[in-house]
Amino acid sequence: MCNQAVSLIAAELERRGIATVCVILLREIAEKVRPPRALVVPFNHGYPLGAPNDAALQTSVIEAALALLERDDVPVLMERGRPRPQ
Amino acid sequence: MRLLGRFRPKLHGSLIIRAVGDASEFSLTTRLFLKTYPWRRIDPVPCAPLRKPLRDARIAIVTTAGLHLPTQQPFDNEKRGGDTSYRVIPNDADVSSLLEAHRSETFDHAGVRSDPNLAFPLDRLHEMQLNLAPRHLSFMGSITAPNRLIKESAPEAAQLLVDDGVEAALLVPV
Numbered sequence: 001m002c003n004q005a006v007s008l009i010a011a012e013l014e015r016r017g018i019a020t021v022c023v024i025l026l027r028e029i030a031e032k033v034r035p036p037r038a039l040v041v042p043f044n045h046g047y048p049l050g051a052p053n054d055a056a057l058q059t060s061v062i063e064a065a066l067a068l069l070e071r072d073d074v075p076v077l078m079e080r081g082r083p084r085p086q
Numbered sequence: 087m088r089l090l091g092r093f094r095p096k097l098h099g100s101l102i103i104r105a106v107g108d109a110s111e112f113s114l115t116t117r118l119f120l121k122t123y124p125w126r127r128i129d130p131v132p133c134a135p136l137r138k139p140l141r142d143a144r145i146a147i148v149t150t151a152g153l154h155l156p157t158q159q160p161f162d163n164e165k166r167g168g169d170t171s172y173r174v175i176p177n178d179a180d181v182s183s184l185l186e187a188h189r190s191e192t193f194d195h196a197g198v199r200s201d202p203n204l205a206f207p208l209d210r211l212h213e214m215q216l217n218l219a220p221r222h223l224s225f226m227g228s229i230t231a232p233n234r235l236i237k238e239s240a241p242e243a244a245q246l247l248v249d250d251g252v253e254a255a256l257l258v259p260v
Binding site: 004005006008009010014015017018019020022023024025028029030032033034036040041042044046048052053055059062063074075079084085 | 105108129132135143190195201204211227229232235240258259260
C-alpha cells in the first residue's frame with residue numbers, strides 16, 4: 001500500500017509544480033498506479049534504501065533516484081540493479 | 087531478522103535480495119490481496135519538469151514510513167481505511183530520535199527502527215550538501231481507502247511544500 005500512497009502523493013505534487021521521484025518496492029504496483037518517475041529497487045519492504053546504517057548503499061540508491069528528476073517523459077519506471085554480493 | 091512469507095529470500099549480509107520489484111517476499115494471502123486490490127490508476131500522469139540543475143533545486147523528503155517526532159502524536163493504527171494524516175519533520179530534526187508507528191504487519195520494522203534514514207534519508211541528503219527544504223513530511227502508507235489522501239491530505243501537504251518553495255521531492259515508501 002505504501003507504493004500506492006507515495007505514487008498518489010507524487011502525482012499531487014507534480015500537479016502543483018513540484019518534480020518528484022518515488023522509490024518503489026513493487027514493480028507491478030507502479031505499473032498499475034503509474035507514479036510520474038519511479039526507481040524500482042531490489043529490496044524487501046521495510047528496507048527501501050537497502051540496509052540500515054549503510055550510508056554508502058543508501059546514498060547510491062538516492063543518487064540513482066534523484067537522477068530521474070531530469071526526465072520529463074513520464075511515466076518513467078527504471079530499475080536499480082541488484083547490489084553485488086559482499 | 088523476522089522474515090515473512092513462505093518463500094524466504096536469499097541473505098547477503100544485512101541485505102535481503104530478491105528479483106527487482108517482485109512480490110515473492112510476501113505470503114500467499116498478501117500476494118492474492120495485491121492481485122485483487124483495486125489500485126488507483128493515475129491518469130493522466132502529471133509532469134512538472136525540473137527546470138534547473140538538481141544542485142540548485144530545493145528538495146523535500148516525503149516518506150510513508152509512519153515516522154514522527156517524539157513530541158508528535160503517533161499515527162492512528164485503528165483508523166478504518168488508514169490514517170491519511172501526515173507529520174511535519176523539520177530539516178534540522180535529529181533523525182535518530184524519530185519514532186516509527188506504521189501499522190502494517192507485512193514487513194520487518196527492525197531496519198527503520200534502528201536507522202530511520204532507511205526510509206527518511208535526511209542525514210544522507212545533508213551529507214550530499216543539497217539545497218533542502220525547511221520542512222519534510224511523513225505519512226503512514228498503510229492506506230487501503232485513499233480517497234481522503236487524494237482529496238484532502240495530499241493537496242494540503244502539497245500546498246505546504248509549495249509555500250516552502252520546494253521544487254523537487256524524493257518519496258520513499260516502506
